[in-house]
Amino acid sequence: MKLRNALVMIVAVVLTLSVGVATAQEMTKEQWQQEMNTLTQTRNDLQAKLKALDASISSLTSESNKLDGDYQSSLDALYALVGSDREKADAYRSELDAPEAKAADLMRLSDADLMARSSEVTDLDSKVKELWGNKLSLIPEFWDRLTALDTKVKSLKETLTKQVKVYTVGTWSKDRDCLWNISKKPDIYDNAWLWPRIWQGNRDQIKDPDIIHTGQMLKIPQGKEMNDAEKAAAKKYYHKVAARAAAAPAANPAEPAKK
Amino acid sequence: MLKCTRTVITIGMAFLFAGSLFLYGCSSSPDEQQLKALQTLKDETAQLEKEVKEKEVKKSDLEKNIAEKNAKIKKCAEDQAIVKQRLAK
Numbered sequence: 189m190k191l192r193n194a195l196v197m198i199v200a201v202v203l204t205l206s207v208g209v210a211t212a213q214e215m216t217k218e219q220w221q222q223e224m225n226t227l228t229q230t231r232n233d234l235q236a237k238l239k240a241l242d243a244s245i246s247s248l249t250s251e252s253n254k255l256d257g258d259y260q261s262s263l264d265a266l267y268a269l270v271g272s273d274r275e276k277a278d279a280y281r282s283e284l285d286a287p288e289a290k291a292a293d294l295m296r297l298s299d300a301d302l303m304a305r306s307s308e309v310t311d312l313d314s315k316v317k318e319l320w321g322n323k324l325s326l327i328p329e330f331w332d333r334l335t336a337l338d339t340k341v342k343s344l345k346e347t348l349t350k351q352v353k354v355y356t357v358g359t360w361s362k363d364r365d366c367l368w369n370i371s372k373k374p375d376i377y378d379n380a381w382l383w384p385r386i387w388q389g390n391r392d393q394i395k396d397p398d399i400i401h402t403g404q405m406l407k408i409p410q411g412k413e414m415n416d417a418e419k420a421a422a423k424k425y426y427h428k429v430a431a432r433a434a435a436a437p438a439a440n441p442a443e444p445a446k447k
Numbered sequence: 448m449l450k451c452t453r454t455v456i457t458i459g460m461a462f463l464f465a466g467s468l469f470l471y472g473c474s475s476s477p478d479e480q481q482l483k484a485l486q487t488l489k490d491e492t493a494q495l496e497k498e499v500k501e502k503e504v505k506k507s508d509l510e511k512n513i514a515e516k517n518a519k520i521k522k523c524a525e526d527q528a529i530v531k532q533r534l535a536k
Contacts (some may be wrong), residue, residue: 220477220485227488234495241502248509255516262523269530326533328526 270323280324284333287315291340302344303351304415307388309344316341352389353408357400367397370406377412384422385409397425 215223267273272280290312294302302309316337324330355376358365367387372380387397389409394400414422477485 214476215482217475217477217481220481224485224488227485227492231488231492231495234492234499237499238495238502241499241506245502245506245509248506248513252509252513252516255513255520259516259520259523262520262527266523266527266530269527269534326530328529331533 266327267324270326272324277324277327280319280322280330284319284330284337287312287319287337288333291337291344294344295340299347299351300411302347303410304413305417306348306409307391307415307417309341309348310391313341313345349407351410353410355386355406355408357402357404357406359402365400365402367394367400376408379412382412382414384418384425385411385414387425388418388421 263274267277290308294305294309294312297305316334319325319337320334325334353376355370357363357370360366363369367383368380371377371383371386377385383397386406386408387394389407393404393406400406
């Protein structure tokens, strides 16, 4: 009996509590109204903010478009100062890429490898000089790039100079100096067939390998192997000599002297 | 005596339960339509907040873009002055 009473009481208390909790969780009308008011205010503020932002964005977009036009006009005026235009400037910009890549490539080489490719340094130097000849080089963008290139070429040339031995050409009557004989000297290459190395290493002062002059200071590239450019130059020379000999069979072809 | 006590307790519990139900039934809570309106307003506000954030990002990007363009134009004017100087040499 007592157990039944206890059970009845527990059920009654649980029911009463659950009704109470349910009442507490529900929103009252006052709370609803308050929240509606707050949210309405927030929504109105946001709508106003959005409207202001749209206006700002529209104004900024117009300004941005106007600036695009202004920038293009400024660029045109800049290129016009050196008698050029955007297309030519773009082409010149691309033209600078190759020597820059070449300089970077040569800078990575070891001194010995650089020596073997010394003709490329000479070519690069000529190319940079040619690029300086264009009036577009006065524009700071290009000026800066060319200055950087100049610095690299200078450094490459210095590296080469440090490795190059210099030989002063003597007289034919006394020293019998020609490229063939110079190359044959024990303190040069000790191998006459390497004469194209001297020729290619001194292309700035030797146009025809058969003609060198007393007092000329010839750079003697290090290493006793010819690179591809030197081999090609030698091959071209021998073809030319063979053609000359064929055309004039009476001449004495024996002596490769006075190279 | 025991029977009397039990009856009193049972009646007391019944009153307590009935009272709670009365309280719950008589409290003024919003109806379903009002709750739906509240939810709609909440959704609308959330959507607006999202749009405002997006537009603020867009505005900021545009301002940055304009600053960059102004800098480029200024640089171009400086370049022109330098080129004129170099040409004069």
